[in-house]
Amino acid sequence: MEFDFNYLFGISDETLTWWQMSARAIGVFFAALLIVRVGNQRVFGKHTAFDIILGIIFGSILSRAITGNSPFWPTLVSALVLVLLHRGLATLAYHTSGRLGNFVKGKPIELIKNGEMQHEALQRYSVTENDLQEAVRTQGGTTDISTIETAYLERNGNISIICKKK
Structure with a gap:
């Protein structure tokens, strides 16, 4: 066979x-x-x-x-x-x-700069303050936006947070 x-x-x-x-x-x-x-x-x-x-x-x-x-x-x-x-x-x-x-991979978008929300970027990419606070909580930090040095909407859709140094 x-x-x-x-x-x-x-x-x-x-x-x-x-x-x-x-x-x-x-x-x-x-x-x-x-x-x-x-x-x-x-x-x-x-x-x-x-x-x-x-x-x-x-x-x-x-x-x-x-x-x-x-x-x-x-x-x-x-x-x-x-x-x-x-x-x-x-x-x-x-x-x-x-x-x-x-174009192929995208680029990170700055959402918070020196503790100040970048409202134009937030609106353009449909990110709310609640989204930012969730990202801060997920990364184990405070929800006080003024303590954040920078926050980026990364190419993969995650939000990364860098807190100000104390």
């Missing part, structure tokens, strides 16, 4: 059986694991807009391989190309400073 890879994964079939979709799901899982490892650990470890977009598109592409809405191999290759694009842009952003890095 010869192993028929195309039959197992329903490569040439018009419709997929439940077990062919299951085999595809297992195959896509391991292919995705391999592809993410090719990308690097950063791909899904951080949550900048750059990384989130990859996650959404990556999942969408791979789901098409499982359900048979797209051809199996070209879909896996396109997922790999997407991860390699992410890695390439991240590498370019690392080696170049300025606009490309800021």
Whole structure:
């Protein structure tokens, strides 16, 4: 009995059986694991807009391989190309400073400067005083805004706080 890879994964079939979709799901899982490892650990470890977009598109592409809405191999290759694009842009952003890095990864936004809230930045990025106080409490500090030297809305959406020295 010869192993028929195309039959197992329903490569040439018009419709997929439940077990062919299951085999595809297992195959896509391991292919995705391999592809993410090719990308690097950063791909899904951080949550900048750059990384989130990859996650959404990556999942969408791979789901098409499982359900048979797209051809199996070209879909896996396109997922790999997407991860390699992410890695390439991240590498370019690392080696170049300025606009490309800021566009691809974003830049931190100063929300508090010398104990003063930067209301224009707060409004522009929809950060409330309660959001700032939550960030200070989370980092174990006081909720008194005047004791904060600076606060930044980081590229991944977190708020970092640097308190004034006593």
